[in-house]
Amino acid sequence: MDGLELLVDLHRSARRQGPGGDDETRLAIRLSGLGDASDVRIADIGCGSGASTLVLASEIDAIVTAVDFVPGFLAELETASEHAGLRDRIRPLNTSMEALPFQDGQFDAIWSEGAIYSMGFANGVRSWRRFLRPGGILAVSELTWLTNDRPPDLQDHWTREYPEVDTAARKLDVLEESGYAPIGYFVLPKHCWMDNYYTPMRGRFRAFLDRNGNSAEAVALVETEEAEISLYERYSEYISYGFYIARRTSTL
Numbered sequence: 637m638d639g640l641e642l643l644v645d646l647h648r649s650a651r652r653q654g655p656g657g658d659d660e661t662r663l664a665i666r667l668s669g670l671g672d673a674s675d676v677r678i679a680d681i682g683c684g685s686g687a688s689t690l691v692l693a694s695e696i697d698a699i700v701t702a703v704d705f706v707p708g709f710l711a712e713l714e715t716a717s718e719h720a721g722l723r724d725r726i727r728p729l730n731t732s733m734e735a736l737p738f739q740d741g742q743f744d745a746i747w748s749e750g751a752i753y754s755m756g757f758a759n760g761v762r763s764w765r766r767f768l769r770p771g772g773i774l775a776v777s778e779l780t781w782l783t784n785d786r787p788p789d790l791q792d793h794w795t796r797e798y799p800e801v802d803t804a805a806r807k808l809d810v811l812e813e814s815g816y817a818p819i820g821y822f823v824l825p826k827h828c829w830m831d832n833y834y835t836p837m838r839g840r841f842r843a844f845l846d847r848n849g850n851s852a853e854a855v856a857l858v859e860t861e862e863a864e865i866s867l868y869e870r871y872s873e874y875i876s877y878g879f880y881i882a883r884r885t886s887t888l
């Protein structure tokens with residue numbers, strides 16, 4: 637297996653492929669005002685196996701186009717949406733977030749939890765804006781510094797992994813500079829990382845290594861994930877995902 641296949645193998649059976657929570661998706665929906673709307677068209681970009689997609693489709697009168705470039709994650713979403721009785725509201729779409737086949741103004745909302753980093757926050761919010769109707773909602777969670785100063789080893793790690801990591805003030809600037817009016821922001825609490833993401837991942841390590849014959853690549857992946865988890869456990873007061881909710885302005 638190559639690196640991406642190993643990552644998919646480790647994460648495919650998980651409820652979430654990144655930090656987040658159903659209650660936090662609901663909080664973002666409340667801040668967006670979408671819960672009161674009808675016939676809403678939403679794109680959930682980088683949906684993974686669709687934890688947020690399922691909440692969106694059950695809480696909002698909406699059709700949700702669920703985008704991911706990993707077919708195995710979308711297959712998990714199809715099974716889950718069938719079980720939840722939501723299949724007619726969810727349209728899985730296997731494509732890259734960098735080449736979306738959408739029309740201008742096609743969506744009332746663009747959602748993306750823990751995925752926009754893949755093309756970079758600024759690039760993502762600028763590229764996706766045209767798919768929103770004027771006044772449409774952008775809701776994205778993004779790696780965010782919680783303080784202005786932070787321990788050097790934490791700073792070095794995340795700056796290396798994701799050079800765009802920054803404070804909420806800077807992310808809000810990017811949104812305003814890119815043709816959005818921010819209407820809400822909150823920080824994902826610790827349980828979204830530990831209870832919903834890292835602890836279940838740790839529980840899968842043994843079976844993952846067995847399945848992959850303890851290959852050097854599989855062991856290296858587990859070590860990388862363990863290092864990230866222990867960094868988070870030490871420094872959770874400095875780093876989280878910020879959840880940004882903004883409205884597309886009509887100008888620009």
Ligand SMILES: C[S@@+](CC[C@H](N)C(=O)[O-])C[C@H]1O[C@@H](n2cnc3c(N)ncnc32)[C@H](O)[C@@H]1O
Nearest residue numbers: 652653654682683684704705732733749751754
């Ligand atoms: C950290 S996971 C988050 C998944 C999900 N939103 C969640 O919160 O559980 C990032 C997701 O983005 C997807 N992804 C990464 N790069 C992508 C790209 N260029 N196009 C489409 N999907 C991508 C990955 O396959 C993965 O499912």
